[in-house]
Amino acid sequence: MAQLAIGGLVLGKNPFIKSIQYGSISLSTAQTSNTATINSVNTANSVVVFTGCTSKPVLDDIRSYNVKMVLTDSTTVTGTRTATDSDANISAFMVLEFQGGVAKSIQLDSRTGDGVITISSINENKTMLFSQGSTSTSTDMDGILGYSYVLTNDTDITISFTDVDKPNLHTAFVAAVEFF
Numbered sequence: 001m002a003q004l005a006i007g008g009l010v011l012g013k014n015p016f017i018k019s020i021q022y023g024s025i026s027l028s029t030a031q032t033s034n035t036a037t038i039n040s041v042n043t044a045n046s047v048v049v050f051t052g053c054t055s056k057p058v059l060d061d062i063r064s065y066n067v068k069m070v071l072t073d074s075t076t077v078t079g080t081r082t083a084t085d086s087d088a089n090i091s092a093f094m095v096l097e098f099q100g101g102v103a104k105s106i107q108l109d110s111r112t113g114d115g116v117i118t119i120s121s122i123n124e125n126k127t128m129l130f131s132q133g134s135t136s137t138s139t140d141m142d143g144i145l146g147y148s149y150v151l152t153n154d155t156d157i158t159i160s161f162t163d164v165d166k167p168n169l170h171t172a173f174v175a176a177v178e179f180f
Helices: none
Strands: 005-008 010-013 017-026 035-037 045-055 068-073 074-081 090-099 103-112 115-118 129-134 147-151 156-161 170-179
Touching: 005 147, 017 035, 017 074, 017 170, 045 068, 045 170, 068 090, 068 170, 103 115, 103 156, 129 147, 156 170
Parallel strands: 045 129
Antiparallel strands: 005 010, 017 090, 035 074, 045 090, 068 074, 068 129, 103 170, 115 156, 129 170, 147 156
16 A cells, blocks of 8 residues: 655555555657556556656647557556657656546547537536646647646636647646545
């Protein structure tokens, strides 16, 4: 069982989180996809969270910078981007594995462009959203700073991109975790 630490103070065994694993995926200049191996998790109780990347996109090509993370199976995380680049990309992730009976549902979905992702009905007061990254088909970085996602009611996640000129070229991947 994982321990809960706040400000370096370990509070004891955590009844909610079974494991937390951090890792990274390196994408060479020629790769659009690669994997990382993690310790085995129960995929029904787990979610992968994109935590950032280091890359200097050459030629201002956002396709090589944005990466989506997927928990492919119980021991594999896959990172994918839509283009290669003359600079490598290292993308970081965290896998949260919840104890059985903690997560009521984990819903994974995506949205291209501004708008709404419709999910199965959840309790808004017991649901957290996690980014699983983003991808793009845009070949430039003009206006791209990121995107936001908000749980607006019990079935809707609203996605907004900062690229007001070309939002339909970008896709956000989101996980909605509802707790009991």
